[in-house]
Amino acid sequence: MLREAPLTLGLFPLHSVLLPGATLSLRVFERRYLDLVSECMRESRGCGVCLILIGDEVGMPATPAKYGTHARIEDFTTGTDGLLHLRIRGGRRFRVATTHVRDNGLLLADVDWCEYDPDDELRPEHATLGIVLQHMLDQVGGEHAKAPPARFDEASWVGWRLAELLPLQESQRQALLQLDDPHARLDRMLHWID
Known part of the structure; x- marks a missing residue:
């Protein structure tokens, strides 16, 4: 490469x-x-x-x-x-x-x-995060609320949108920005939500 x-x-x-x-x-x-x-x-x-x-x-x-x-x-x-x-x-x-x-x-x-995020689908352990994001966007609206259903299966897109919408500290958002793996970002957010 x-x-x-x-x-x-x-x-x-x-x-x-x-x-x-x-x-x-x-x-x-x-x-x-x-x-x-x-x-x-x-x-x-x-x-x-x-x-x-x-x-x-x-x-x-x-x-x-x-x-x-x-x-x-x-x-x-x-x-x-x-x-x-x-x-x-x-x-x-x-x-x-x-x-x-x-x-x-x-x-x-x-x-x-940094490398572009891969076009990976959500892993089974992160499936609930796609659902959570969909519910959040239904509530708050905005430009991403009309996203096609397939987007809610994309690990990278779901992770970035959750990082944008969840009430995180800026230091937490920065920690997510520094991770190269979209699945690791979702793991981190799942841990914070728990």
Whole structure:
């Protein structure tokens, strides 16, 4: 298998974990992030989102977690507060190899891509999680509520949607993001639910 070349991504370090397939709303006002958004739009590329381990979302560059998610801007508008509002969607997971800071304070990361999740079906021990997810989506609605029935048999998709909807701490979501095996993610959530 050919190894993909590392890529440099501008980072949004946040106090939230962006999961693959999930959306997140952001308000952008710092010059470094406005510059990043401008670059992403101009060059039709995404950026990275990592959980903050040390620091804050504003001010000095924060220390990000070693795993993050590639994000694409889906929509943007100027809010009534005059700030740029973004909706981003999580894509592929990555591992941060090194970081450096631009002159404007933007944190850049050289990243290695994580493997895509396999198209595995739910294992029998996880079948109830597919049912739980279906019931949750029936209650809360949203974009995934109209998913075809076959999706509720996909280990990866069920795991990411549960990680998005369950009342987990961000550190728990980060732990799931760092697991390469969708069945291990489901095992972890099953343990937490028990």
